[in-house]
Amino acid sequence: MPFTFKQFHIDDSHCGMPVSTDGVILGAWAKLPITTDENKPRNRYRILDIGAGSGLLSLMAVQRINNLNTDVIAVELDDGAAQDCHFNFEQSPWHSQLRVQHQSIQQFADEIARSGSALFDAIICNPPYFENGPQSDAKQRATARHTNTLNFETLLTHIQQLLSANGTASLIIPIQSELGFLAALSQTELVITAKTTICTVETKATSRLLLALKHRSALSKQLPKLISSNLIISDGKGQYTEAMKQLCRDFYLKL
Structure with missing residues (x-):
């Protein structure tokens, strides 16, 4: 279903997984390289979105950094999702800074290694996470949700x-996947x-x-020391909490 944000629009009609609250929260929370250690703008930022789907995380990242010296590469394996991602990028204000690579992350990583291209200052990923259990009859949705083609390892x-030497990768996973993720x-x-x-309600x-x-x-x-925090999405009465509003204010139309 198409989804309009404050500065861009998402068409996810060909994606196995549509726009979700998980994705918006990750896009707003992700640790991005706003400045260098010297607190001065650098020449060029490189951001990688793994399993980009509709391109939501890439678009949120380029909006947040708001710097013409930022390049975002979105890697997406699925045909339909890559099609949506390319369309959404082309319709956005930042189309010249966004690029879709229609391939697996394994293929992409091999190409980067062979070419000696620069590494990435930030990586964002809302990965497939179900390792077992029932899968959707729709192959596209099953691939997006389960670790069939991309496990944690x-x-x-x-x-x-x-990831560059001083870069940061940001991910979101279900609590049920924590032990498997930590093992990997x-x-x-x-x-x-x-x-x-993250809790849906307190x-x-x-x-x-x-x-x-x-x-x-x-x-x-x-x-x-690990920086730890908690986010409660809703107050239990159908309204976002102040913390959720503050986090997502720059993106949701009604905040």
Whole structure:
């Protein structure tokens, strides 16, 4: 279903997974490279959106940075989703800064390695996360939701490969997938530097996790204290909480 935000429009009619609250929250929360350590603008930012779907996260990222020296590459395997992503990019105010790569992240990572291209200052990803259980009869939706073609081990291996030395990767996963994600993470040199738990309402248990990852080598020998927070989406009366409004104010039309 088409979805209009404050500065761009999304058509996700060919996507296995439509625009979701998860995606909007991740796009608004993701840790992006606004400035360098010297607090001055740098020449060029490179951002990678893995499994881009309709291109929502890419569009949110380029809007947030609001810098003409930003390039966003969206990697999407599915034919229909890549079609929607390209269309949404072309209709946006930032079409010259956005590019779709219609291929798997495995193929893309191999090409980057062979070409010696620059790595990415930020990576954003709302990954497929169901490792088992019933799958949709629609192959496109099943691929978008389940780890059939991209499990956590493969995803994190390629994030480690593609993330620049001081870059940050931001992801969202269901709480049920946390143990599997952490097991896969332990096989890499990536570490969690920020974590936000998400509850739909205050009285319910945590349903999602927002995670920020960095290379261990980019940190001091003693790992910094994990930055933890909690986000409650709704007040239980059908209204967004103030924290949710503040996070998503620049995107949702009615906030």
